[in-house]
Amino acid sequence: MLRKWPPVIVKDRQCTKPYTLQAVKKEERDIEIKLDDTIWIPTFAIHRSPENYTNPDKFDPERFSEENKGSIKPYTYLPFGVGPRNCIGSRFALLEAKVLLFKILLNFELIPTPKTRIPMQLAKDGFNHTAQGGFWFGFKKINHKLK
Ligand code: HEM
Structure with a gap:
């Protein structure tokens, strides 16, 4: 559910060290990120991209089963953000939701x-x-x- 419908659809970060994101595909160009620039990380688009999830619009909890979860690419599932400033309440939120639903x-x-x-x-x-x-x-x- 949090993949298909992440409540927080983008994450933001402020650049503390200039960085160049290198183009990967032919049609892309390098992107310079300057000091103090704010960037948005598009969680919703990342979660719904067919490059990350086959049949991305399908609600399929089995993607996260013990058997399948190893094939999820790192940093393509971000409902609670990532890194040192990720959601401090993520475990509590999941536990609370499970108890409530149960x-x-x-x-x-x-x-x-x-x-x-x-x-x-x-x-x-x-x-x-x-x-x-x-x-x-x-x-x-x-x-x-x-x-
Ligand atoms: C389904 C429920 C929740 C979702 C989807 C959610 C999502 C998020 C996201 C996306 C961030 C930003 C992370 C980042 O920028 O990398 C965040 C930050 C945060 N969340 Fe949650 N959250 C949820 C529930 C909660 C709960 C229940 C609490 C507290 C009990 C909580 C406390 C916080 C705090 C304090 C931060 C700021 C952390 C920091 O800046 O270091 N969240 N949350």
Whole structure:
């Protein structure tokens, strides 16, 4: 989910030492990064590039299975950033999301409500990924019958 829909779609960094990014392909040119330049690292584009992920628009959690995760190219999965200033809360965030999803799905069925937009549309205001008008759904209690 964080590959296909990274909430933070770009990362920024400020240059502390001039650097030249060398062109790799014929149609590219070298890029000079000067002291104090700010650069944006396009997480969303990196996550959706077919050069990094085959069939990139497909939601396929198996890409990250024990068996497959070794084939993910370094620095092509950046939902929490990278390096010494990456997200300090990443492990907490993942744990929290798993506990929340587990508890909700154990006890409730998620159902659409009149405010639910199907298909979901991306918000056009704001900078990061979220749903236009917010995420709306209903909770229908599951009654577990003990035998
Ligand atoms: C799914 C949830 C989250 C996502 C996708 C996320 C993503 C990010 C990203 C992309 C950065 C910038 C990293 C970089 O520039 O390399 C960041 C920084 C940061 N995040 Fe998160 N974050 C999440 C949850 C959290 C939580 C739960 C906390 C705290 C409990 C947190 C605290 C921070 C802090 C303090 C920084 C700044 C770190 C620094 O500048 O050294 N984040 N986060």
